[in-house]
Amino acid sequence: DAGVTQSPTHLIKTRGQQVTLRCSPKSGHDTVSWYQQALGQGPQFIFQYYEEEERQRGNFPDRFSGHQFPNYSSELNVNALLLGDSALYLCASSLHRGNEQFFGPGTRLTVL
């Protein structure tokens, strides 16, 4: 079992650009959550996808959007990048209503 995988591992963008991050959940999991971890902070919940729909959303602007595919993989899109979007973006997978979330290694996004 490969666990949760994310791509790319690192990404450098400039202000105003758009970025897409990808996540493949652990085998058998159907729910994907995304978190943003700024430097020196704990991860903050962005949103959660189940059955290809956004089920919950944290306190993030509409510039952050996502998608879940029929194979349960997911994308996180961020438009009009700001310097403050620089962070480690973590994907976590779980069973719907399951108790434990498994995290991927993250994508380090740097906005210049």
Place this chain on the structure above:
Amino acid sequence: AQSVTQLDSHVSVSEGTPVLLRCNYSSSYSPSLFWYVQHPNKGLQLLLKYTSAATLVKGINGFEAEFKKSETSFHLTKPSAHMSDAAEYFCVVRADRGSTLGRLYFGRGTQLTVWP
């Protein structure tokens, strides 16, 4: 609403001495609580979890935590630190009810340094 407060941003210990990382939680009901560890440039790894069973929870790598409802605490301990324990540790509460069901709320983290 759920929240956690990690009382120390940095903890330093010598190898072979005990480790104590402190965490207080806030929840309107008995929560699910977790400790995760994050090594440099790595993702988050689950150390242990409390889900309303035994109040003393044993995890991986010799770590354990005790759920104390009266003190709203969930402190992480290890009898003897190892150099490989140096990492960032996060206390986490999970929303088990309502519109935020399943959402994880993280503390700000405690950086553990282990001296030889």
